[in-house]
Structures are given as structure tokens and as C-alpha cells.
Amino acid sequence: MGVTIRDIAKISGVGISTVSRVLNRSGPVSSETREKVLQAVQSTNYIPNNSARSLKTASSRNIAILTKTITNPFFHKLIRIIEHEVDLRGYSVILQDASGAADEIDSAIELAQDRNLCGVIIIGGKFSYSKESLVQLGIPCVLLTVSAGDTVDKALYSSVIINDEEAGFQATKQLIEMGHRKIGFVYHGQSDTAQENPNDLRFYGYCRALRESGLPVDPTLHDFGNLIAGSGYAVGYEAMQKLYAANPDVTAVFCFSDELAIGVAKAALSLGLKIPDDISIIGFDGTEIMEYFNPSLDTLYQPADQMALTAVETLFHMMQGGESSHTVFNAVLLKRGSCKPRLR
């Protein structure tokens, strides 16, 4: 169908290996010859076939983004930036939603081998990583927004995360300092795995802040039983309804994500509560919608751009044989007025 390297060789009157050398700068070529070849490439619109190259070099110039909770707007932001950065480097992004897969790392392994992937960035989710699976994966892997925990050798993968526990602590502490005593925490429920995940970590931060202030960790403030399977908005909405039913005297809610926070806020407003007069709300992620919501909502900003960029840089570093690395960013509290000191 298309024009091949052989055509270019023929047209420019050189051998195919010379063409290859020109295209890949993989060897010495006289500037004269180089010109002729480049001419031919131009005039024919020649584009090297990546499958052939991939077959030969066992490297496809494809990296995959693997994700579970693909509905989260914050993840969209990450994906968008990753795609851009990867594109800049001449690679393509394969998007793979692992929501369905029981063991998503396995689907990554399969994809990696099948598609000659050069690397994988895994976003979010509660993945069950193990030394074995990471080794079997066989290609550089960066975990973004999650960590594999201390049980796995840190050299086997890289990670880019936020200081989840500390951020959860700070948000809660701030609410406490504002005089709040009944502080709800809305998240996706504590996980049963031994894995560290943002969900649990932020919860631990929440608990630590309460404990340090001598406040009880009251299950009715964070455990709402089974919630509907739906978007973060819907989950947050339902959680807030249950929270309020169990604790009409709740005065503040800290939410695991902005998505949940909006659901919580909407439910609060529907219950006739005023934000921040009756109830203070803090979200997590720092997505733009939080500013445009009515009223604007406080949120812990995660530097999505930097995190995504770091993930890509780290991945390419590893792809070039570099060491793995583990970066932790700090969340920044953006105050928009949805939190207010509690008057006695």
C-alpha cells in the first residue's frame, strides 16, 4: 500500500541501510547523500512503518495508561497532560480502562507483551501489585496517585503521589481549629487489601487529626454502609444524606474527592443547610469545577500538571535504563469560603 524504505532507497539511488541511517541518525552519512534521501522522503510523504520497526526493535513507541476509576475528572486532567507529553516525545498513548478486569495488572502484562509496550502508567485504583507481577510485566511502570506499599521492592517501579495522609490530617485539623467537633469524612470506604491507597491514607490522616485533638473517631461520621454504585456525585449525595440522618449535628465534611464533595454539597443544600453557615465542606483534587460551583468550594489542590509531567519524565527515564524514583507532591489547600469557624 504505502511507500516503503525500499522505494526511498531506489528513488534516491542508495541502499536501504543508508536510508535507515539517515532516518535514525544511527550512523555516518555524507551530507550529500543525506540530502538526496531527505528529498525522496519529502516528495513521497514516506512514513516509516512502526509495526516493522516495532517487530525488529521489540519496542513499539507505545506506552499505555491503565486506569480503573476513569470517571474521575481529576484523572481526565492527568490523562490529557500525559498524552500531550508522550506525544511530544514521539510516542503514542494507548488508553486502557481496567474497570472490568479482576486483576488489572495481568491485563497490563498481556497488553505489554502483545503490543510491545515501552512503558505503563497506572492511574488510581486499588491494584493488587506484587513483586512477581511487576517483574513479569517486564517494562517500566509508573504508579500515579497510588503507591504499591512497602511490601514491594521500590526499585521495581516508580511512583508519583500526593502526601495523602498529611493532606487528610491538615484538612481535618483546620476544621478542628475552626471549632468543628462533628466532622464527617466521605470516601469510598476502607479497603480490605494490605495495599496503601489514597482512600485509606487520607482516612488515616483524618483519624490522626481527630485523635491528636482528643476527638473520637465515630463510625457514624465516616461509615455509611453500602452506597449505590454510581458516579462520585451520586455517591457523595447519598453519603451526605446518610451522614445527616445519623448526625443532624454534623457541622463539617471532608471529602476524598471533588466529585464526592459536589455530591455532598448538593445534598446538604437540598437538606436546607447553608454552606458555610450550617456546614463546612472541603474537597480534594483542586479541579476547576470547585471554583464554579455555587458556592465555591474549598479543596486540596493536587498539582496535576506537575504530577503528570513527572510521571512521564520518570517513565522515559526508566525506559532509557534509568533508576526508578518515587516522588511525593504536597497538596495545597485552596480556600474559597466553604469553610467557616463554628460559633459556639
Next chain:
Amino acid sequence: MGVTIRDIAKISGVGISTVSRVLNRSGPVSSETREKVLQAVQSTNYIPNNSARSLKTASSRNIAILTKTITNPFFHKLIRIIEHEVDLRGYSVILQDASGAADEIDSAIELAQDRNLCGVIIIGGKFSYSKESLVQLGIPCVLLTVSAGDTVDKALYSSVIINDEEAGFQATKQLIEMGHRKIGFVYHGQSDTAQENPNDLRFYGYCRALRESGLPVDPTLHDFGNLIAGSGYAVGYEAMQKLYAANPDVTAVFCFSDELAIGVAKAALSLGLKIPDDISIIGFDGTEIMEYFNPSLDTLYQPADQMALTAVETLFHMMQGGESSHTVFNAVLLKRGSCKPRLR
């Protein structure tokens, strides 16, 4: 590195073509032999190399999603569903943001050849399509949410769109029937291309409704000059500020997207206007956030699931040699109470 078809052949004591036949059901194999081969595949965890297959068959089992305005939440929804459907069919999705590219169809052509793509779904944007480029692309192509217009042979591509003009007409007409006379329209500005695009089409619908009711098409109600380059939220916010400054007596706004509508709503609220008492607002897309915004906002729902599914089905139909097709869905007005009859 990995185990190859030759290994499987050796292990199961057959020829490699037999293995291939088993794996692809591409020829007769005795069930006995088949078993042996399958055994070997199982025990070795053999995964065929897609690059080799792709090189040989000139088909990569990859399809690409090309998009410009990748920030739009409605597009995220489409992408998510497409990815899922494509995955179900054993193919992978390459995500390509063409925001930067001057001529995005060119980057599609390059990608198509380079990556042996099997098909492309192009979402949104104002692409400059031409017969030539579509022909040169050489692979099945589905335009989602946009059309190439009447100048291009409909056989060269498929499309899945919404009835933009009619929906714009209906939304505006409803506002008129509610008694509104000064109705703003916030969109991304009329394009200069000859291309049909949703932006212009909804605007035409807006104009038609006004004309049919004998109302003037007042530029100060839809032309806000140069707006900041930012998210839809930010653009909507600024547009509403300008709209109100020029027309303090505006009583309704129809927005091209939900994203814009939220920016518009936020600006209106900041200006001290009450929704819907002082101003009625309608968005477009039917994204979930419209329900959770405070107050909930009316929107023209686009059936994202059906549209994405249809796009994938159409693409695969074409990939199997089928004809192109052009599907138009109808937008449905979801009333949430952000529009109210205007009292004289």
C-alpha cells in the same frame, strides 16, 4: 525475550502454521492437535506478538480517537464508552489530542500509516476535511458529534451527530414561549470555515427561532468579542459578564455546552442574579454535573452512550468492508427548573 509461535510449535510437536491456524481459526485442525497446541499456549503463557501480526497483515488491531477540545467533560464520556466497546472487540484505543496540530487530519493520516491503524474516530473540533484528505487517510473514519458537510462525498466517511440546528431551535423557542425576549447565546463564536459544525448549527437554530417569532438577532446578545483562552467554565463566565454589561435586561441564556452554562450560571449568580427568577439558563450535553449544580440546570441531553456505541459499531462495520452510514440522534431537553416563564 518472550515465547514465540515457534516455541509453541516445538513444544506441541507441530508446525508453526498449525499453531497459527489454531490461534486464528484460519484453517482446519484436528481437535487432537488443537488440544496439544492449546495446552502449550496455556502452559507457556504465550501471547502472540501484535507487531509481527500487524506487519504481516497490515492491520494493528488499533483504532485511534482523535480529538481537539479534549477538555470537554462530554467528550470524556464518549471516550470512555468508546474505549470500552473497542476493548470488547479485542482492539485497543490510541488516544491522540490534535489540539496543537494545524491540520489535524494530516496527523491522523500520519498516525494511520505509521501505526497501521484500522480505523479512526474523530470527536469534535472544527476539522478541515476534504475529499482528498479522507481518501488519503485510507482507513475507515467516523466523525462523532461533527459532520464533514455537504461538500464531501458521504460515502467516504461515517458520522454520528445530534440534531444540532433543531435542538438549538427548540431550546430557544421554548424560552421565547416562556415570554423571554432578550435571549443570549453563548458559544465559541461563529467559525469562518465552510464546514458545518455544531457551534454554527446550534447558532442557526437559535437564529431561526428568533426570526420565526419576529425577534431580532441582536449581535450584542451573542457576540462578545475575543474571549479568554481557557476552559469552558472560564469562557462562559467571561461571556456572561460581557453579555450582562451590554444587556442588563437579558432574561435568558442558551449555552452551547454544559461547561459554558456553568460558567454562565456562576457569573450570573456573582452578578447577583437569581436563577431562574432573574435569568433562565439552558445548557447543552446533558452531563451529570448539571443536576448537581446549585441550582440544577436545564440541559439538552445528548445520548452519549448510544452515540459512542453507534460510532464504534459503524466503524467496525466499515472495517469489515461495510458501507458508511450517517446517524442523527435527537437531543432531549432535561428540565431541572433553571428556566422560568418571564412575567411581564
Next chain:
DNA sequence: TTGTAAGCGTTATCAT
């Protein structure tokens, strides 16, 4: 029903 062998379009090794 099965195996042999010839490519697919590259890259890379080796002579020249």
C-alpha cells in the same frame, strides 16, 4: 490435516 517457505518493512551486522 499438516508442514515448508516466502515474505511483511524495518534495523543492524558485516563486509566493502
Next chain:
DNA sequence: ATGATAACGCTTACAA
């Protein structure tokens, strides 16, 4: 500095 030529792992005639 350049050009044959042998892989890479697979599919697919064609032979057996």
C-alpha cells in the same frame, strides 16, 4: 561512507 543480507515473529500460499 555505503550496501548486501540476515533476522524480528507472524500469516499464508503452496506442497505434501
